[in-house]
Amino acid sequence: MTDLVPIAVALPIVASVVALLAGLVRSRSGWYVALVGSVAQVALTAELARRVVADGAIRYVVGNFSVPYGIELVIDGLSATMIVLVAVTALGVLAYARRAGPRSNPFYGAYLLLVGGLTGMSITGDLFNLYVFLEITGLATYVLVGSEEGGRSAVAALRYLLVGTVGASLFLLGIGYAYVATGTLNMADLAAVIGEDVGYTATLIRASFAFVVVGLFVKVAVFPLHTWQPEAYASAPDSVSALISALVSTVSAYALIRVIYTVFTVDFLEANPLAADLLAAAAAVSVVAGSVLAVAQSEVKRMLAYSSVAQFGLVVAAASLANETAMIGAFVHLVGHAMMKGSLFLAAGVVATATGARTVDEYDGLGERLPVGAGALAVLALAMVGVPPTLGFVGKWYIALGAVETGSWALLAVIVSSTLLTLAYFARLIERIFFREYAAPAGETGVAPDDADVPGDADVVADGNGLPADGNGVSTDDGDAPLREDVSFGMYAVVVVAALLAVTLGAAVFEYAQFVQPTVTRLLS
Amino acid sequence: MTDVSSLRPLATVLVSAVAIAPILASRGRPNLRESWTMLAALATFGLSASMVPGVLAGDTYVTDFGTFLPGVESGSVAFALQADALGLLFALLASALWVITSLYSIGYMRGLDEDSQTRYFAAFAGSVSAAVGVALADNLVVLFVFYELLTVATYPLVTHDQTDEARAAGRKYLAYTFGGGVAVLAGTLIVVWLTGTADFTAGGIAALAESDPAMARLAFTLLVTGFGVKAALMPMHSWLPDAMVAPTPVSGLLHAVAVVKSGVFGIARVVLDVFGPETVSDLGMGLPLAVVAAFTIVVASIIALRQDNLKRRLAFSTVSQLSYIVLGLALLEPRALAGGLLHIPAHAFMKLTLFFCAGAIHVETHTDDISEMAGIGKRMPGTMIAFGIASLGMAGIPLVAGFVSKWYLLIGSVQAGGVVFAGALLVSGVLNVAYFWPIVYQAFFESEDAVGSKPLIENPFGGRDAPVPDGGRNADDEPAGATDGVADPDEGEYAVDRNPSDHVVEHSASKRAESPDAAHADEDAESDRAVPDDADHNGPYEPEHYDHVADDEDAPEHHHAGPPAGGWERRALSSETTWFMLGPILTAATGAVVLGIVPDRVAFLRLVEIVVAGATGVTL
């Protein structure tokens, strides 16, 4: 029954084809196909994770060949975490996308393709196969970013495509170096050959490490290789921003950790302390620069995007420590960040759909106008800041404790003060939401509560930006600040549930840590 | 000491947190909303009081949820709450004073017709929950959790006014306290790393005494610095005076009791239950801390002298008094410890009284500056008497709470050989007199006509020479044709302008000249209105009746700072303000006196004795 393993990759891909073909019969049926596919994927990945809990890691070689000649798929605690995260997030975002769109069938084809690509990246045990899935993921992501109306998203998508391809190509070059040095591509086999025959200080291995890491840094969006990311997140449709901000960089960071520790192993970092130092330095720079840039943004989605640069700095910092506690922390933070950041993008989407507000300035007085959305957004923001006992705090605790254990004081300082850096940009938002009065933009009428204007002119809402394709722009004038009617229950539900989870899931982390502990121990041994 | 597994600590923390939901839900119905607040306050107080007998008998109530975070090696950090003597001291204090403050809040918020009252009461309940959580935390990590939540919950209260000043204060508040939080987190991490645990242990965690002294010192410094932010140790105090833009009940309960004392309480936990007095002494960290505290005591007192805004003066007084507690802890001498800890409740009662008085003056007369308060004793006799009593206590005069704690402190500092510290205490006592006495003196013994003879006040008088004082804020709402001095060039002088919290300021010069009787009658009407009438849901407290400007055209003397042109009118104690405000004032003042006269009859002293015995083995 281990045949379930390749099915985890195949299922979303097949569903993607079905979604596309369903468009022949009936347009706008893609969402339903995606829903069925995602539910099945959640069930499948949950079952796989259950088996990992029960029996330990699952190894499967496609086509019944033997390692290292065939391609191996591995599901251990960490990859199980990723595939479940991917499936659940995809399902959650679907709940949002039903009303918010985009709604075309090819869109959901690409959506499911992304799920398949990310799942493949998570479970593959072969370095070149990782590249193939990286490119599938990349293609799906570029396309999804470009799925928004208007030229802006196309420009962002093209930029992303060019930079992302360079990243993937450098990754491929890194694989080339490793292959030239060892003659094999299976991760476990590579680790063995590097350790026994080639040696950790060989130039080829160092070069391979450098290219693989830089290539994945591009995909993770570590400063200064993040340049594609803010515009891509900001210009994509809200559903897509949420999905890719939650998953693409996350799985890339997972791949980074996987490659560093499974292929190159801890011994490589020990033999090349400079490599670990450079990782840590890149992480620290990313945390600080990402936060500073986030503070400088006026567009909320761009701010959230830069926030991701900073948060992935924390993950990379944890990865550079080669310490069990920190590594668990990296995964807690990966999952936590995925949930919180994805939901923050969705919350920003709810706000934009309901009020048209997309810049920080336009968030003035949002607490009055949209209490539920604003409240969820604030809770998620605080969780992101790391206010205890939220998920954001727990992840940070593990990472920081790992830094203390290894005596990395400089990194510890960066990690704990990232709280303040994160606060700097989120407090600004929260202050505007709750502690400023809403001021209707100049030249608008019919928005002040006591302004007895002609009802019906509220079509002129506070919206200077493009709304999603289906935004019909009609809202009823209930004499209040302009509220669009097209925020569905599903859109609210996802955001609110995520906010609640962000607060409460921290309590479950210790259990999770027990679950991944053996995997992490093996990874770092 | 026996641990008793019980859900009571949890319930004590959760009651007020849970109350947030019904408070938010009943946002349209103020009376119902405030009922929830009162219910939660009484329940919290009842729960903490119910644990007193057990704790006095030597039990500790514990609620344990099991492991929350990993420690080092096999160690782990549990999410657990415990009600031991020290924790209960703080929990009991915060919850008792919340009951009083809740009543007062009703009078204050309605008296000023503040905006966003629902948010206010919800955030208040959240703050108390977090403060009680700080009190009942079982280990450093849980304490940190609630410490941070307290910051989050109080932020909306600081920024309540939504003015630029309030927002700036809020930002500063967040920056300072989260900065402190970062230091606490780092210190906690190091402690966990050194010992594998973070559990509070009477007398200190043993493993810490044997660990690397440099690391232990670093951890101690980080923790004390972090907690010192909320404890307003200089130079990390400056958020506190700025936070005085918050409504006065907030300043009273949170910025004189719950928030600032969570900082002090954190330091107490660190000194007594994490490191233990002995280890602190071995590490040589007591003296530097004592020096910082003594410095803060004296300097803050001197700064307080120069503040004309009453709340700012009180804030600096708080800065100074908090350091009494820190000094007591830092001296590591049993009696000094007892004095410091006892000063937690003593200062709380006295300072709360003082803030309540300031708030009552603000609501009734819109006066915030001391220089405008000459003769105000006529207008608000009960308030100013309470103010006087609390001031005496602050200065350490016998028969009021402050005396007992300062006595212990003084003895302790002499025993510790710190003559310098004893000197600082005495100097500060004198300064206390110097900055409180003029307020009381001028309130009762000077008339508003006497010019500039008050000692130690440098700011010019406002209101006295101005021919037609006008708030100037709502000029548009003036009745047409009112021949008042809207363009009065002096109006920038008024406290109202310097204190945007008085954002509902309305004054009609033509009305001000009305006979005192008429004004008096209106005032009575105002007092009546302030009594919530549950049966009358269309009563004046329904939101649609909140049109303060329109309602209060007839109650002019409420709306400008300083005495009215004819001088303060003389009022009886019962009519000077509403009972919603006077009641809490008198209760708090009574509490301060009771603590001063029969300290051993109140649970606090006995709790302190247990704490000191646990930490040092010395029975007082």
Next chain:
Amino acid sequence: MSTLEFALVAFVLATGLATAVLRDVLGSIIAFAAYSLGIAVVWVVLQAPDVGLTEAAVGAGVTTVLFLLTIAKTVRPSGERTLERLDLPALGVAVALVAVLATTLGALPPVGGAETPVATSEVTSYYLENAYHEAGVENVVTAVLAAYRGFDTLGEAVVVYAAGVGVLVVFQREVFA
């Protein structure tokens, strides 16, 4: 290296350079097509006929057609100049990259050596020895492609499919509508 090899490599580099410096986009595309053909021949010379065939069909064929379609649908900016203006920062980055890469040159095994890890690796010899009786194909490349690394090939198919879906999404079209 033989003269033929040298001339071939020189041709590839020259056409590659030409794509970069020609200002006219059409010229650049034509140069790129020539480059692709050249590199296809390089693959054949390096004993990779399958790759050469694919490169000729896909690289020189399909890609060129796509480029031509694109400029037909958009614009072919024609300037007065023949060559692009030199972009110094870009040149700096490119030179830096080449310099960094060149530092690894000495560590790389010589091309064509029979003792390189690639040539001698267990994986290579396993494929050469077992492909026929395990996969039943005499072309080992096909055997590896279809059998041993069939999962990659599945991925490859998915990539092509993704490109199809992608173009539909990018143009915001429904399927065949």
Next chain:
Amino acid sequence: MIDAFAPRYLYLVTFLLLGIGTYMMIGNRNLVKKVIGMNLFQTGIFLFFIAAAYVEGASPAVLTREAPHVSPLPHVLILTAIVVGVSLTAVALGLIVRIYADYGTLDADVLWEVRHDD
């Protein structure tokens, strides 16, 4: 020096192609040329793999040909990578067509600016 260099010159060609590709992606303002640069970049890497597989005097990895054979694995990888490359190119060109439809220009400098006014 020459002895060490001569057998490895194909790798140097790889690096030069990567350099040219990088230059085009950064330095050329026309979007189509950037995509061409991307293709050059990728073929540079292909050359790296194929050169690594080459064995002097060996025949292609077809068992009917006499031994020794070149390593088949890199060829397989590059066959996959070529297809990936063309797929990426197709999507990139699709995006370019749409950008042109919306903005009427393919000049990157102009477009990066337009973005800020959006």
